[in-house]
Amino acid sequence: MQQQPTNWLPGIIVLAVAFIAAAAWLLFMRRKGALTTPEPKDGVLDDLGQRAQSLIDQLRTLEADKHNLAAEQYAAEKSRLEHEAAAAFRAKDEHLKRKASSGEPRARTQQAPAPTGWSARNPQLSGALWGAGIVLFFGGLGYLLVSEQQARTDGQEATGRMPPGAPGQGQAPQQGGMGAQQPEGAEMEEARARLEANPFDLDSASMLSHELIRRQQFDEAATVTAKGLAVDPFHVELRVHRGVLRATRGDMEGAEAELTELVNTWPDAQEALIFLGSLALRRDDKLKALEHFERFSVEVPRNMQPPQLLPAIAQLRSEVAAVP
Numbered sequence: 001m002q003q004q005p006t007n008w009l010p011g012i013i014v015l016a017v018a019f020i021a022a023a024a025w026l027l028f029m030r031r032k033g034a035l036t037t038p039e040p041k042d043g044v045l046d047d048l049g050q051r052a053q054s055l056i057d058q059l060r061t062l063e064a065d066k067h068n069l070a071a072e073q074y075a076a077e078k079s080r081l082e083h084e085a086a087a088a089f090r091a092k093d094e095h096l097k098r099k100a101s102s103g104e105p106r107a108r109t110q111q112a113p114a115p116t117g118w119s120a121r122n123p124q125l126s127g128a129l130w131g132a133g134i135v136l137f138f139g140g141l142g143y144l145l146v147s148e149q150q151a152r153t154d155g156q157e158a159t160g161r162m163p164p165g166a167p168g169q170g171q172a173p174q175q176g177g178m179g180a181q182q183p184e185g186a187e188m189e190e191a192r193a194r195l196e197a198n199p200f201d202l203d204s205a206s207m208l209s210h211e212l213i214r215r216q217q218f219d220e221a222a223t224v225t226a227k228g229l230a231v232d233p234f235h236v237e238l239r240v241h242r243g244v245l246r247a248t249r250g251d252m253e254g255a256e257a258e259l260t261e262l263v264n265t266w267p268d269a270q271e272a273l274i275f276l277g278s279l280a281l282r283r284d285d286k287l288k289a290l291e292h293f294e295r296f297s298v299e300v301p302r303n304m305q306p307p308q309l310l311p312a313i314a315q316l317r318s319e320v321a322a323v324p
Contacts, residue, residue: 045092052088052092055088056085056234059078059085060233062074062077082234089268093267191204191208191211192204195208195224206235206237206241209221209225210237213245221245225238236268236269237268237269239269240259240262240269242258243272256276263276270299273296273299274292274296276288290313290316290317293309
């Protein structure tokens with residue numbers, strides 16, 4: 001078989017255009033003042049973050065020394081540290097919100113510096129050079145693609161898609177249909193695989209636990225939740241799932257007490273409101289369920305709310321209003 005000579009010209013063209021574009025962009029950014037010193041660190045935010053992390057570490061140490069303390073002393077110290085940690089997280093969030101709201105007007109009122117340099121003095125020529133660079137870049141890529149195309153000879157394998165009407169084409173939609181019918185099952189399998197590969201992946205553990213509870217697979221959900229809490233006993237979402245699983249074992253009062261404490265203490269425990277509303281509906285307390293659902297709709301952004309929440313709230317309002 002005759003060996004074909006290698007054509008280096010397209011690669012050289014693309015490489016040269018890339019270097020020229022990179023140099024032009026670097027020069028442009030330097031003249032705009034983009035490569036300036038970074039903003040000074042926010043000392044208050046760092047202090048709040050360090051305090052919250054310190055309290056979390058103290059909670060973990062307390063959990064490890066649980067067997068050395070009396071039950072009353074352990075409960076009191078745990079409650080104190082949890083409330084202080086939650087307050088630190090709330091203070092951190094409020095500081096970030098104040099910083100964002102106060103920083104936006106300053107950014108608007110700050111006057112942009114007048115453009116200087118060769119590109120500002122010759123805007124038309126600068127635009128022409130940018131256009132020429134773009135044309136050269138895509139022209140070089142096109143030349144590269146065209147020069148690399150070769151006719152397929154006998155004995156070479158086909159590449160790319162099969163042509164329409166090919167015999168094996170009818171099987172692809174069937175496979176795609178099977179995958180589309182069970183998207184949640186595939187997500188659960190992926191989460192389970194990630195968790196088996198990395199037992200410290202608490203995001204996968206909480207996602208898998210949530211889906212198992214939704215599918216009423218409580219035994220496996222309890223196992224996943226317990227393993228996740230063994231890694232981090234203070235993971236908020238997994239603690240919410242543990243409270244829900246208490247209700248599935250018949251401890252309704254204990255479940256509601258734990259979920260209520262979580263949602264009133266930790267800023268990221270709003271998921272517990274949905275479960276509290278469901279437990280209230282189970283005991284036919286529609287007024288309490290409406291209270292939990294309405295609080296969830298206020299505290300959680302609209303794009304993170306389940307689509308059936310607002311219709312359920314409207315129905316509960318009408319049923320509660322109809323009660324004499």
